[in-house]
Amino acid sequence: MAKKMNFVTAINLAMHDAMEQDENVMLLGEDVADEEGGGVVKVTKGLSTKFGTSRVRSTPIAEEAIMGAAIGASLVGKRPIAEIMLMNFTTVSMDQMVNHAAKLRFMSGGQTNVPITIRTMTGAGGGAGGQHCDMLEAWFAHTAGMKVVVPSTPADAYGLLLSCIQDDDPCLFIENLPTYWTMGEAPERGQAIPLGKANVVKDGSDVTLISYGRTMMEAQAACQQLETEGVSVELVDLRSIVPLDLPTVLESVSKTRRAVIAHEAVTPFGVGAELAAQITEMLFSELQAPVQRVGGSYNAVPYAQALEDAHLPTPDRITDAIKKTLA
């Protein structure tokens, strides 16, 4: 039986291996060092003990300063991993992320680049309410110069995080908190997974289902459900939003001629819109049905369990959307 591992361990391992391999890799964020518990959910546990508190720095609660420190150090050879504890707190560091990290390569005419990785966790499902669970990847994808990566399995988390750390551009790496302890296959040590290569998780012929991150679990469940009904779904995990692997998506959709996109972020103006627009533009005459989108309902993440459940893209909602394309 293959070894199993959860996200927390896989992400920890990727940082460990990257730090071991390259002394310029460093880490900063709130509570990340072992004296502060090795991260609020222990994702960074052991790293400061092994690599020292100069390379693994617990910071004040100051996201703008955390991001700026990462950017500044990255301009002169460091490869900082900056942890913004929860994605909603990127709102505090947006200036440094958007006006600086994403733009310094372009604005300097290529003289300087910003090889930082911004790790952040988020995701609804834990009852934290409106300010702790947002999926905001579309904002950053709309920001030229920022790469955006969302792993859906522990092994992908490991391999994609290695790529982010090695990448010469700012990479936003989005981790799903509610599924942190879900087990999956263990990664192969040292194996980076390239950014911009989508993963065709499951072959199928009737419709292409495109997703990423935590929603891949709901997507898988929808596929299984539909299989029992004789619908063959091809499931594509984008892995990264920027760069976007359009060729793989288009190849699949030109085969199935139907496409559904599912993500946790609210539907309007989300990543699904861009995908739907691109697929439709490129495969207009081949498509047999309009591309369907399934996303979070258009509201703040609610607290009460029943509301939170209904807010999220469930397997049922995905299944319904798929059936719509087949009707």
Added chain:
Amino acid sequence: MAKKMNFVTAINLAMHDAMEQDENVMLLGEDVADEEGGGVVKVTKGLSTKFGTSRVRSTPIAEEAIMGAAIGASLVGKRPIAEIMLMNFTTVSMDQMVNHAAKLRFMSGGQTNVPITIRTMTGAGGGAGGQHCDMLEAWFAHTAGMKVVVPSTPADAYGLLLSCIQDDDPCLFIENLPTYWTMGEAPERGQAIPLGKANVVKDGSDVTLISYGRTMMEAQAACQQLETEGVSVELVDLRSIVPLDLPTVLESVSKTRRAVIAHEAVTPFGVGAELAAQITEMLFSELQAPVQRVGGSYNAVPYAQALEDAHLPTPDRITDAIKKTLA
């Protein structure tokens, strides 16, 4: 001949009339009072002299505090207009805007609401470079609870700003700096223009061109160019992105069966994606060609004039897109 007015005067007049009508309307932002020049480009000139510096407050350079002050006051009866001088500086106040202003109605179960108007100016064309010109409306449209308004004429600016100020939700009102002094028809005093009602600026039969804000000027130029070539374009000005007047858009596109969307923001993950996705979903079998999008090129706004010109959606690029739908 009808009276003419530029944007600066129209926006100033809307604030003036709103303040005169409702003593709860107030204004805060950097340099907005007359002692500080009445705004960096004089948009708020005269208001503090007439209504006093308690209602028209020049602030420290502190966008998070400006936004918070507006939000807090709005919870207890004020209708603050908060000016964030340039749209890129919303990155500094994102936490208050997104985690608080947009969500307090929902998170409080409707007990409190946030009737603020956030005025901000932006737009490429002036050579300010990468940090002063971004169009970020897609971010805020992706944030449930925030309304997003982008006027394209001085008269619309007046009428839509009145609506924003009177609206019971946070409204982001985006003004285009490079065309501030462009003249247009004068507004009708006291006449609010409802949010969520698109404006069919020009009837046509061959294709629907959808745009908003400054790009409406380029869109008009493209229409004129095409008219000489015998192409009849129906031109729709969205006026507000949230609420989005989908019925008007769909009505037009179901007539012309072709659609092009043009905006200044970078194309990927922009407002055009949502529109393309929605139009295609609703009018799939009627569309004769894939919806085309024309937006800013995917990079930071460049400094050099030739680059900045090429970055923007020009009439030529819009014309090309329209021809593509007709090919």
Added chain:
Amino acid sequence: MTTLGQPDPATLLDIYERAARIRKNDEAFHSAMQSGKLGIRIYYSPRGQEIIPSAICNLLTDEDYLVTIYRGVHDQIAKGIPLNELWAEYAGRVTGTCKGKGGPMHVTHPETGNMVTTGIVGGSMPIANGLAMASQMDGNDRVTIASFGDGASNIGAFHESLNMASVWKLPVIFVCQNNLIAEHTRYEKGTSVERIADRASAYGMPGIHVNGNDPLEMWKAAKVAIDRARAGEGPTLIEAMTFRFMGHLIGDPDEHWNEGEKEAAMERDPIPALRRYLIDHGHATEGDLQGLEEKLDQEVEDAMAFAAESAKPDILELQKDVFAEEK
């Protein structure tokens, strides 16, 4: 600190009642979380910090405003929030203060002046300024309390808010509950100044360093600041020294203290100390206090029953309270 006389016995009894009410609820929240019966999904215990808001709120009315944080249930209860609706909110019921949509981190109850609860570190202060600005403009003598932690004194919003409040002489009191730790980071690892109260001088504002767990001292400090604010003399920063008895969140092993440090603090638990004081000084008899405590037990029991019997929100609630216009 100027001495403005001592709190009288009735005041001390009132403080005790508020503090004991907080403690009773805290115990009940803990056991409800353990049993899982009410479906409460998240809880930040304020245990150890009860005296601070109990003393402050003795000096306030429902007309005064409070903006607090995730760890704010002590502030809310001291401020007089009705327990039924509070418990129902925690339990995600439609009868909750926010219909179950906000949850523990976003409790709002304007009738008792509980204006905003935020989950964003630093988020309380900018909004508090806005409430205070409205009071100043209206010329009433309401004051606003902004509650926050020691860790929050290192984030940008603190700085912007204190500066703005001082420049405008707003009737706001910044109450820093210094429990010596921020999640898992000890005070000195994140904060560069020995006393947060000393930061007041950076804003030309009085700063008061006080033992927040001493009801007499805390009350006197609050009185100075509140009187000052009501008199239109401007804001005050109070650093109230305290201790967090129960870790950051339920389940936190809270291992960051030196040997014996936490035990010593818990031995100085201010609630039994105040109880003893009241009896020793003849302000109340053992029987009086037992009677009070039984009343409080009953209140809590009633509130729990109210929550348990209340309905859960319908999923149609997702579409409500997003915008003024319902979908």
Added chain:
Amino acid sequence: MTTLGQPDPATLLDIYERAARIRKNDEAFHSAMQSGKLGIRIYYSPRGQEIIPSAICNLLTDEDYLVTIYRGVHDQIAKGIPLNELWAEYAGRVTGTCKGKGGPMHVTHPETGNMVTTGIVGGSMPIANGLAMASQMDGNDRVTIASFGDGASNIGAFHESLNMASVWKLPVIFVCQNNLIAEHTRYEKGTSVERIADRASAYGMPGIHVNGNDPLEMWKAAKVAIDRARAGEGPTLIEAMTFRFMGHLIGDPDEHWNEGEKEAAMERDPIPALRRYLIDHGHATEGDLQGLEEKLDQEVEDAMAFAAESAKPDILELQKDVFAEEK
């Protein structure tokens, strides 16, 4: 301030040369803007503030880092940026420091330690910390200068940065060029403390208030701070008092001064004063300085010619330097 001896004559001559070079360039920028010949699109004059960076940069090498702001051309020239590439950047040419893509607000030239220029108020400080953190980790004795204005001392990034720098004892010097005004808002309208240097105590950091237009005093203050940083003793806040002679932007009527205030400041113009001092003290003859000034005139003329003769960037540049991978 501890006195560590006086600058020697060579130092004073060096300061004069830097300041005079700034002034010559400033005059040329003004006339180039007026004539429009080079197509320079935006310019923030540092006239009146030349001595501050001239004194500081006398103590730095190219290995030391500078992060400055839109009003930063004096800092850049003092730091030794090559004038040809600087002018070419302003003129939007492909030979500019940033290939014409960054422009005046985003000049970068790593070879001379000009690491970042930002257009965002407060944006320089977080990044400066990162550069200093890298130096600290690498154990070299480089220092980083963060330049910013008085208005910027009221924004959150200032607070977060000074706190972090102090907690980590970073080799960074925060240089606040207090020209008494922020765009059009006078110091006291935005800032709640009499002296910004006093804010240093909120971070357990030395704060130095100095007449930035006095070359001897400015040099001594900079030396204390730089020596301290190089010795690993941590950061310093310097408030350098100065005056902005030319308004915020070209064309600014700059009407915010009291009668005679600006005239008096301009009469104290530090450059002719230093010139007189050098001659009076026998450090240079009139002929020496005339020779120097002629050399500077020639430098500027050469740089303007270089810019004028340089090509404009190809529009393919839009696609370059966005990501490490070229499109």
